[in-house]
Amino acid sequence: MVKPAKGTTTLAFIFKEGVMVAADSRASMGGYISSQSVKKIIEINPYMLGTMAGGAADCQFWHRNLGIKCRLHELANKRRISVTGASKLLANILYSYRGMGLSVGTMIAGWDETGPGLYYVDNEGGRLKGMRFSVGSGSPYAYGVLDNGYRYDMSVEEAAELARRAIYHATFRDGASGGVASVYYVGPNGWKKLSGDDVGELHYRYYPVMPSTVEQEMVEVTGA
């Protein structure tokens, strides 16, 4: 059975300097845009981010729950939880609710003792470790730009620009994605929000309107 797509575009990738995470901000209920300013990059703790795709309430609730569990782990074990551990906690919870209709397609990105970490976790209980992911209805478009421009040894600015462009192109072609393209960077000192740009403005920044010669000018028609 074909899975219905989650109306959004989120992406994350690991590169030499850390992890880059980006997302759009549109929430749609069927054909109606219910919000253009949804926070789809959720700050689980100062060094770990989660992305939201699928049911907004499901993602918000379970990411908050994951943040609580991560904090409890820190208190019980006197050390931060790894990205591997955090993603496993979430995946196990979602697996136990398998078949009950939750809709969650999330990426857990963070920096722990082993360096940068990125996992994809979804509502079927699937959990994948990887270097590049994009989730949502706009992901095919984002993958096109991301896979084309990706190099492991990029600088932070280059990686941010790649992420921003990939989200922009997805919002351009996918009706269910839009709003503000947010880009976050996760490094050894934790995450930092790098930019939040309205995709309408990004369009004119990437494709500025060129003045062109006029072929025909409109003139006033004298009354018949």
Place this chain on the structure above:
Amino acid sequence: MENCRSCVAIAGADYCVIAADTRMSTGYNILTRDYSKICKLADKCVMASSGFQADVRALQKQLAARHLIYQHQHNKQMSCPAMAQLLSNTLYYKRFFPYYSFNVLGGLDNEGKGCVFTYDAVGSYEKVGYSSQGSGSTLIMPFLDNQLKSPSPLLLPAQDAVTPLVEAEAIDLVKTVFASASERDIYTGDKLELVIINAAGIRREYMELRKD
């Protein structure tokens, strides 16, 4: 089955306006013209809900009970952002048999600035400058976007998102908006109930709407 249809909230620099019409209907029938959908949850926190009113009532009772417990334990009223998260969790706990209730929560935060939180039926929430829910929302939201649209809070560098309107202008805007919604939405009309929260306290106003 769906009973009640339109509610709106607007947040300002030092006030918050929450409004809903007072018509309760089932199918094509009007059950009553004088039904309040607005509920005061805490001193500076008011909720308006559209949707199935039996679920709305149950939800209001739940929140009132939890607020009472909070007051006993912490010796103070819940702030609006705290109540916002409580409402979100309360809705999500019934994720597999939801409250059929579309809420907007309005009030003042701890610094006295107006805040509005908007919800879906299962508890996803967001702090916004203005919001509407219910069947009238598809008519009302575009108008509010046109008049009030402020820079998104996600933009970086951040741009200030406070509604520039003063309280009297915001009240006038809400009245206009409902008057228009009553023209084109069969479920909206009869009377408009406005609740205005500011530093001085809470007050209610009423305005007649079309009764057809």
